[in-house]
Amino acid sequence: MFRPRPNERLGLDLYSLAVNQARHPVFYTEMGVADRIDARFELYTLHVLILYQRLKQEGERGAAAAQLLFDTYVSSLDNTLRELGVGDISVGKKMRKLGESLYGRMHAYEEPLRERDVDQLAVALARNVYESDEPAVARALAVYAAASVQALGHQNFASVTKAPAWAEITP
Secondary structure, eight states: OOSOOHHHHHHHHHHHHHHHHHTOHHHHHTSOOOOSHHHHHHHHHHHHHHHHHHHHTTHHHHHHHHHHHHHHHHHHHHHHHHHTTOOHHHHHHHHHHHHHHHHHHHHHHHHHHHHTOHHHHHHHHHHHTSOOSOGGGGHHHHHHHHHHHHHHHTSOHHHHHHSOOOOOOOO
């Protein structure tokens, strides 16, 4: 009765795959990403978007899986706000602000990821993840993200949904 339906389960599984990768300690210990909630949001968003773009390449079933991933991510943001003690009245306002940030990141990262344009991606990641105007601080993360897009592109749909081939994280 309270178990997630198969479609919901897929969304949760995909989201977990993205989050688990975004939580890899190397991002925080060697790549200089601050271990704060806003920086974690940035890495989660980056990984969700990488996976989302890959799923969308699989036609109708991929688009459905990508939408489940996105819906689960948004739901998780809502749940996180509530767990942090944000009241019901404020959740809507904060979710709107997070939604705007999420769409802004997706817009900023989408084309550079698709084109594997490391320089353009480094500019956006420096601004959003590192709060810097210096793209060099985000270069390693941009290289990793572009390599992840390429690695996931070589996997079939079933493999991507079970064990995405994220690129090696090298600072």
